[in-house]
Amino acid sequence: MIDPKKIDLPDFLVTWYGAPTTSATPLPDSCDWLPDPLKEWHTLTSRWEKRITFTTTMIPPERIKIAEDGKAIFMVDATGDWRWCIDPDDPDGVFDAERYEPWDRNPEQLTEFLVHNTVREVVYGAAVRLRALAVPEETLTEILAPMEHVAFGAWEWPAPGYRIHMGGAVLAETVKAESGPGWDVEVVTSEFHRVAHLERMTEVHWRRQAA
Structure with missing residues (x-):
């Protein structure tokens, strides 16, 4: 069994998408409040001009906003019916729900979640x-x-x-x-x-x- 923590995401991306084709795009200062794993994911994947996600969409970090419930949606599925969010008061956690349903805590911490989604998206691309x-x-x-x-x-x-x-x-x-x-x-x-x-x-x- 493979421990997700042992998956090196840069190496994984090279295996499936080839060597990076551009320099990393720095995030604007307005994104400083975002959890480090999410910022690092966007910075890392910006080095590939190829499409990285297929059944989900990562919201551009500068457009992630905190809603009235204190949560901030950072990813949606292809139909927009399922959403994933972060909570600034719980930066390691991930919460998900179908539209109009209450948030549930995802069993994975944010770092593992981002690796999981990146790996799974390869299945569809x-x-x-x-x-x-x-x-x-x-x-x-x-x-x-x-x-x-x-x-x-x-x-x-x-x-x-x-x-x-x-x-x-x-x-x-x-x-x-x-x-x-x-x-x-x-x-x-x-x-x-x-x-x-x-x-x-x-x-x-x-x-x-x-x-």
């Missing part, structure tokens, strides 16, 4: 993506054999119970099938030869998906 539905347990074990489960905290969004697995430049996301037994599996990489063996598994119907 990688150049090579293979997806299979209702994969039997024993076949799933074979698929994931070269990888390790990443011990991220459990999120309610986008689907409770999903897991992320990592092995070099290959990632996999698994979640219980929506109907019936088995697992829905998505395996991604930047180069097809790393996962070509999976398409030779006759018991699995893989579908290639474009980023």
Whole structure:
């Protein structure tokens, strides 16, 4: 099992997006109040001109504002229905909720949360993506054999119970099938030869998906 604290985010970004293409963009002084992990994430990712998030949107740090409830939303999902916020009085914490629902504390601290989201977004933006539905347990074990489960905290969004697995430049996301037994599996990489063996598994119907 991989400890999320052992994931070096700069190295991870280089693995999936290549070397940085520009200098880091400094944040304006108006962002000084933001928690350090959030400022560091924006500064780090500004070095890549490529898109980093796909199913979530990080609000530009200069536009993050404290609302009447004392919370400040820093990320939303693609539909705007799910939101994540920080609390200046609890700078290490993350809170999330669907729109119009009360805030719940996320099980992860902000630093781990940002790593989790960055890793997970690769699943939806990688150049090579293979997806299979209702994969039997024993076949799933074979698929994931070269990888390790990443011990991220459990999120309610986008689907409770999903897991992320990592092995070099290959990632996999698994979640219980929506109907019936088995697992829905998505395996991604930047180069097809790393996962070509999976398409030779006759018991699995893989579908290639474009980023």
